Amino acid sequence: MADNELSGRVIVTYGRSLIALMIARSLGARGIEIIGCDDVGMTVLSFSRYVEETHIYTSPDKDEERFIEDLVRIVRENRPDDDRPYVLIPGFYEAKLIARHRSRFEDLITVACPDYESIDSVDPKDHLARTAIDLNLEIPRTWLPKNEQDLRDAESEMNFPLFIKPPDDVGGRGVSRVDDMDELVEAFRHLQKRYRGKQLLVQQKATGVDYCYCGLFNRGELVASMVYRNLQKFPNEAGPGVLRETVDSSLFDEIAGRLMKPLKWHGVAEIDFMWDGEAETKPLMIEVNPRFWAGLDHSIQSDIDFPWLLFRMFTTGDAGPVPKARVGKKTSLPGLSTLARLESLFSSSIQFDDLEKSWPKIVGSFKQHHMRDALDVFADAVKDSFSIDRGISRFQKMAEEMEGAENVLYSQDDPMVGLGVLFIFASLIRHGKLPPEITR
Numbered sequence: 548m549a550d551n552e553l554s555g556r557v558i559v560t561y562g563r564s565l566i567a568l569m570i571a572r573s574l575g576a577r578g579i580e581i582i583g584c585d586d587v588g589m590t591v592l593s594f595s596r597y598v599e600e601t602h603i604y605t606s607p608d609k610d611e612e613r614f615i616e617d618l619v620r621i622v623r624e625n626r627p628d629d630d631r632p633y634v635l636i637p638g639f640y641e642a643k644l645i646a647r648h649r650s651r652f653e654d655l656i657t658v659a660c661p662d663y664e665s666i667d668s669v670d671p672k673d674h675l676a677r678t679a680i681d682l683n684l685e686i687p688r689t690w691l692p693k694n695e696q697d698l699r700d701a702e703s704e705m706n707f708p709l710f711i712k713p714p715d716d717v718g719g720r721g722v723s724r725v726d727d728m729d730e731l732v733e734a735f736r737h738l739q740k741r742y743r744g745k746q747l748l749v750q751q752k753a754t755g756v757d758y759c760y761c762g763l764f765n766r767g768e769l770v771a772s773m774v775y776r777n778l779q780k781f782p783n784e785a786g787p788g789v790l791r792e793t794v795d796s797s798l799f800d801e802i803a804g805r806l807m808k809p810l811k812w813h814g815v816a817e818i819d820f821m822w823d824g825e826a827e828t829k830p831l832m833i834e835v836n837p838r839f840w841a842g843l844d845h846s847i848q849s850d851i852d853f854p855w856l857l858f859r860m861f862t863t864g865d866a867g868p869v870p871k872a873r874v875g876k877k878t879s880l881p882g883l884s885t886l887a888r889l890e891s892l893f894s895s896s897i898q899f900d901d902l903e904k905s906w907p908k909i910v911g912s913f914k915q916h917h918m919r920d921a922l923d924v925f926a927d928a929v930k931d932s933f934s935i936d937r938g939i940s941r942f943q944k945m946a947e948e949m950e951g952a953e954n955v956l957y958s959q960d961d962p963m964v965g966l967g968v969l970f971i972f973a974s975l976i977r978h979g980k981l982p983p984e985i986t987r
Contacts (some may be wrong), residue, residue: 561638562592671714
C-alpha cells in the first residue's frame with residue numbers, strides 16, 4: 548500500500564518531548580491526524596502544526612491507575628467515527644505501564660508497543676541481566692547482590708573498577724564508579740537507602756565507546772535497524788549525544804536478534820552497547836529501552852523513519868519497503884553541540900589537577916581578604932596549567948568530527964514549535980540538568 552493511501556488517527560503520549568515531536572512530524576506530514584497527551588499543559592506538541600489537539604492526563608508517577616483511566620477516557624473521546632486506523636504510540640517511559648494495562652484498551656485502539664511480558668524480560672536492568680545470562684548473550688560481568696555479604700563473597704571474582712547502578716533510573720542517574728571494595732560497600736549502602744526494595748546491579752567496567760542500536764521487530768523478526776555512536780556529548784561526562792554518526796549495524800543485528808527472537812518482540816527498541824571496535828571482540832549489551840529513543844531525529848535523518856514503519860506494521864501487518872541506513876550520516880544539535888565543544892576544549896586545555904594543587908592557597912587568601920594575592924595565585928596557576936598545544940589539538944579533532952554534520956532544525960517547517968522547545972532549556976536552567984527523555 549502506498550504512503551498516500553494510508554490514513555488514520557494517532558494518540559502520542561509524553562507530548563513534552565522531542566521524541567513525541569519526531570513521531571508527530573513523521574506521521575503528520577503524511578496526513579495522519581495527531582493528538583498529543585501529557586500531564587502538563589505547555590508541551591512541544593501543543594505548539595506543533597502537525598498536532599490537531601492536546602489533552603492532559605494524571606501523571607503516571609503520582610497515580611498509575613488514574614493515569615490509565617484518563618488515557619482510556621481520552622482514547623474513547625477521540626475515537627474516529629469511521630474505520631480508519633486508530634493507534635496509541637507511547638512517547639517515553641510510560642510504554643511499560645500502557646503495555647501492562649493493554650487489556651483496558653482492547654476494542655478501543657491499537658497499542659503500538661511490545662507485550663508487557665517481553666518488556667519485563669529486559670526492563671528493569673536486573674531483568675535484562677538475568678535474561679541475557681539465560682540466553683548466553685554478551686554483557687559485562689554482572690553481580691546481583693542481595694546484601695553486603697554477597698559483595699564480600701564475590702570479591703575474589705571482581706576486577707575493579709566496577710559500576711554499581713539502580714535497576715530502573717534513566718540517563719545514568721544513580722550510577723557510581725567504585726575503585727575498591729570499601730567504595731563498593733559504601734555505594735551499595737547509599738543506593739539501598741535511596742532505591743529501597745529494588746535490586747541493585749554491580750557490573751564490570753566495559754571498555755570502548757557507546758553505540759545506540761535502534762530496531763523495529765515483528766514478532767521477534769528484525770524489520771529495520773540502524774546504529775549510531777555519539778562523537779560528542781553534553782555534559783561530556785555522562786550526557787546525551789549532541790554530535791552523532793551512523794555506523795554499520797550488521798554486527799549488532801546478530802546480537803539483538805538473539806535477544807528479540809525468543810522474546811517475540813513486537814515494536815521498537817533501543818539497545819545500548821559498549822564496544823572497543825576491535826574485530827576480535829563483540830559489543831557488550833548494557834541496557835534495553837522498550838521505546839523510542841532520544842536520537843530518533845538522527846535515525847530519521849539517516850533514512851530510517853521508525854515512526855512511519857511502526858505505524859504501517861501495526862495497522863497493515865507489514866512495515867513496507869525499508870531503505871538502508873545512511874552509514875556515515877552525521878547530525879548535530881545546535882546550541883548543545885557548541886556547549887559540548889567548549890566544555891571539551893576547556894577541560895582538555897587546562898590541567899585541573901595542577902590547578903587543584905594551588906586551590907587551598909587561593910581560598911586561604913580570599914578568606915583573609917587578600918583579594919589581590921588570591922587573584923595573582925589563581926592567574927599563575929592557570930598560566931602554569933594551561934596548554935595551548937592541547938587546546939589546538941583538541942580543537943582540530945572536534946573540527947574533524949563536525950565535518951559534514953547536518954544541524955537538526957526542529958522548527959524548520961514547524962515555526963511555533965520553538966516555543967515548546969523552550970521547555971527543554973527551561974529544565975536545564977531551573978534544575979541544572981536536561982529532562983530524562985533527552986538523556987536517553
